Amino acid sequence: MLKKFKALTQRWQPKQIPTYERQVRLIAGQPYVLRQLANDDIKTLILLQKEVYAGNMPWTRSAFLSEFSSPMRHLYLCAEDKGKVVAFCGCRIHGADGHITNVAVLPAFQGRGLGSLLLEEVEDFARQNHCETLSLEVRISNRDAQRLYRKLGFVSRAIKKGYYDETNEDALDMVKFLEDGN
Template identity: 60%
Template sequence: MLKKFKALFPKPPFKSAGYPKRIYPGHAAWFVREVTNDDIKALLAVERNVYHGKLPWTKSAFLSELISPLPHLYLCVEAEAILAFGGCRIIGNDAHITNIAVDPDFQGSGIGTFLLQELEHFAKKNGCLTMSLEVRLSNRDAQRLYRKLGYVSRAIKTAYYDQTNEDALDMVKYID
């Protein structure tokens, strides 16, 4: 019976990474910590800013990821409010980046790179050999960032995004 309800309780924080912790990209003092169910409204606000009013993920999609029994890590960066978030789910020996977003006012500040590096650390701790993600074909800035961090293109997924039918570029990083 307890197994049925295990998914309803938040998993313990990823303690070995020392969350929450203070980070200093540029001159600002920001904190990184694990996302909780109470943060979903703020994550949706970041998405609205990034996607010009649209919401690629719903509240239930975030909730589903946060209570998943699969190993996962979702982090947010905040000052007075959440400015960015990112997360991955481990399936087999792959850490799949499910979602990452940085408020447009803070893009280019190193937060996206920082989040991806933290997720890679989590992937390595869990024995992953690869990290994978999908990115919109139109999102050239994100593709440049991923390539800079060692991701390579694998394939194009036609009409991958439901709302727009936009194609996605499937990318992978092979972890040493």
């Protein structure tokens, strides 16, 4: 009986969450450190969100803690400039979909390619996890982000009414279809 119980519980144990190797990437000759986020970064992420979202804080400390400790396969990355977190992005695997949960780049660093770089990294993560799609929601009012996502191959799928709790703003649901071998 004990053997059967052990076999059953082993099947339900969460998969090991992969680690991301810290690396330096150049964008227009400027070095940025890409690394995996950890619980120690949450205070910084909350402050970054406040700056990016004009004082609003879409994710709380508990939301980040829940996401970072989730048994679901996920990857949360940041880009650092001279030791300061200037951008971050997260992706969670749901079956055959890599869902992008959050993307934020400090206003002073927008337009430099950091968002694209982080999105490419989470796309690679989704492909490594055999995902067929990459999905996200974006505020209807955020035209700049929508342009970036379209440039990266995302297409509009639907409008989610009142998606954002704090403002009741609608979200545009977007998807990128990941083809084998690309």
